[in-house]
Amino acid sequence: MIRLNHVSKIYGDGSKKAVDDLSWDIEDGKITGFIGPNGAGKTTTLKMITGILAPSEGTIEINGKDIQKDPLEAKRQFGFVSDDPDAFLRVRGIEYLNFMADIYGVGTEERQRFIEETAKRFEMEENLSSRIMSYSHGMRQKIMVMGALIHKPPVWILDEPLTGLDPRSAHELKQMMREHADAGNAVLFSTHVLEVAEKLCDRIAIIHHGRQVYLGTLEELKAAYPDQTLENIFLEITEHA
Numbered sequence: 232m233i234r235l236n237h238v239s240k241i242y243g244d245g246s247k248k249a250v251d252d253l254s255w256d257i258e259d260g261k262i263t264g265f266i267g268p269n270g271a272g273k274t275t276t277l278k279m280i281t282g283i284l285a286p287s288e289g290t291i292e293i294n295g296k297d298i299q300k301d302p303l304e305a306k307r308q309f310g311f312v313s314d315d316p317d318a319f320l321r322v323r324g325i326e327y328l329n330f331m332a333d334i335y336g337v338g339t340e341e342r343q344r345f346i347e348e349t350a351k352r353f354e355m356e357e358n359l360s361s362r363i364m365s366y367s368h369g370m371r372q373k374i375m376v377m378g379a380l381i382h383k384p385p386v387w388i389l390d391e392p393l394t395g396l397d398p399r400s401a402h403e404l405k406q407m408m409r410e411h412a413d414a415g416n417a418v419l420f421s422t423h424v425l426e427v428a429e430k431l432c433d434r435i436a437i438i439h440h441g442r443q444v445y446l447g448t449l450e451e452l453k454a455a456y457p458d459q460t461l462e463n464i465f466l467e468i469t470e471h472a
């Protein structure tokens with residue numbers, strides 16, 4: 232569970248709140264889709280949850296561990312896939328995965344099992360010995376997902392994880408997200424693809440201008456806007472918010 236308690240973020244000169252007073256519980260056992268227009272504050276929120284940015288106000292707990300006060304314990308609770316997969320370009324895929332496994336103290340057999348299984352699912356077996364620099368965008372995305380999840384974190388936080396993935400890999404990652412949530416864990420991911428959010432998510436979190444406009448189940452949202460697609464609901468909510 233991720234708990235945000237009156238979280239705000241003010242960048243630079245302080246003239247504007249990029250995130251404004253978010254208080255959310257991202258529940259276990261659910262996939263929560265995080266949506267909002269460009270510049271709404273999604274990446275800023277995810278970076279605060281993962282401790283990359285400090286909130287200007289408020290507190291964030293991941294499975295009860297405060298990301299500011301107890302960062303090491305809090306960071307053990309989640310795996311984070313950023314929206315920029317262009318990292319560790321000079322190392323080989325397998326070296327990156329072993330590096331991530333070493334950081335989190337994942338044993339040899341356990342990491343081998345994970346690498347074999349996910350490389351197969353993502354059709355990456357042939358590429359692990361090549362440098363990440365030589366990978367396509369989608370392949371970089373897949374190796375970053377594998378690295379982020381190698382320590383089997385209970386909470387998954389993914390910023391636009393499906394961008395650039397081919398249909399089979401996207402299907403596998405969606406399936407993995409579903410299996411992980413069904414096993415009782417929290418999965419939070421941001422997306423601009425509303426069809427994906429509509430099909431995959433149990434709950435939807437919508438922000439606009441840094442402010443919370445909706446958090447709840449898709450069913451509740453649809454009940455409030457009968458016979459409308461999520462796209463139409465999104466357009467209406469973000470127009471009037």
Ligand SMILES: Nc1ncnc2c1ncn2[C@@H]1O[C@H](COP(=O)(O)OP(=O)(O)OP(=O)(O)O)[C@@H](O)[C@H]1O
Pocket residue numbers: 242243249267268269270271272273274275276
């Ligand atoms: N480093 C920064 N310095 C100053 N302002 C920033 C910085 N990063 C983001 N912002 C501003 O904060 C606001 C929220 O940006 P953020 O990247 O969180 O939005 P987003 O919802 O992830 O957008 P997108 O869907 O386009 O990725 C925007 O107004 C943006 O210009």
